[in-house]
Amino acid sequence: MDRTPTAPDALLPVRSAVLLLPLLLTGCAGSQSILDPAGIQAERIATLFWWMFGGGMLIWVGVVALAGYVIKVRPGNHQPLKGQWLIIGGGILFPTLVLTALLIYGLSIMPETRLNQRADVNISVAGEQWWWRVHYQMPDGTSVELANEIRLPVGKTALFKLTSSNVIHSFWIPALGGKVDMIPGRTNQLLLEPRRTGTFKGACAEYCGTSHSFMRFRVRVMEQQAFDEWLANQSRPAQIPARTSTREGLRVFMSNGCATCHSIRGTAANGELGPDLTHVGSRLSLAAGTLPMQPESFVHWIGHSRDIKPGAVMPRFEVLGPDKLEALGAYLSSLK
Ligand code: CUA
DSSP: OOOOOOOOOTTHHHHHHHHHHHHHHHTTOSTTOTTSOOBHHHHHHHHHHHHHHHHHHHHHHHHHHHHHIIIIISOSOOOHHHHHHHIIIIIIIHHHHHHHHHHHHHHHTOOOOOSSOOOSEEEEEEEETTEEEEEEEOTTSOEEEEESEEEEETTSOEEEEEEESSSOEEEEOTTTOOOEEEOBTOOEEEEEOBOSOEEEEEEEOSOOSTTGGGOEEEEEEEOHHHHHHHHHHHHSOOOOOOSHHHHHHHHHHHHTTHHHHOBOTTSSOBOOSSOOOTTGGGSSEETTTTEESSHHHHHHHHHHHHHHSTTOSSOOOGGGHHHHHHHHHHHHHTOO
16 A cells, blocks of 8 residues: 655644743743843843844744855855855844844943942842842841841832852842842942832842752832831841740740841841841741741741751751741731
């Protein structure tokens, strides 16, 4: 019996691409996407990306069309003179023009790197292993320390001073702007201006050790009044626990060495090695964006810190046992 092999479907790649495109595009939205910008600086980056993507597509289509032409439409030898012009035009003139235009455009949208810029909110962030030490500069010249969370007023400028005390980290809030390295012994600046409210994700963008991928944070952009109330609350000392269960948590905290590394303003805990916990219960996540904010997360984290975040400075405190861990969880999550 005569068998004719079925011809390969010439349109298969095109069909697959059309089918896969929606899947790919869903990856463009979300709280950690440069293609879903929520601030002026991120909008510039997204615009640059789309120009480069569009230009790249045009060039790709042109090259594929030319290749198709010489393979399918006019195979065989071509006039050498025409070929030479193609090389000079397509290989030298065209890339020079395109790259020069891109360079000029790229330079024109480069962020301001001048020192001592003025901004509505001033925040210092230091990269730690593997979390973020955050200081908000208050109008009266004092500063308030918090950790692993940034809140910003919408439509206002925020100036970040970025540094590190250990290795190089990189501070990145994709929805709001570009990434900036945090280098020991140096302070880099980043100016951001969010344009819409919402909760966004930030991450460390420079490999900094075992738990680099667990070095995250949340960013909440709020209306000015809500922001002012939040910051005023963060600047106050912690409330004295009213309930018996939370009082027991404070006692466990003070008698098991937690206060050597952590501060809780308004108590005798004034350690400086680990994150400030004065209002830890008000944060959007625990352990630098790793766990959801709930009492059970504290129990889990304190008992298994190094299982959750390998190499973490804080040792596991499994030895405390379930009752003490639960009391700690109740107390710490009450610190709103
Ligand atoms: Cu810090 Cu990677």
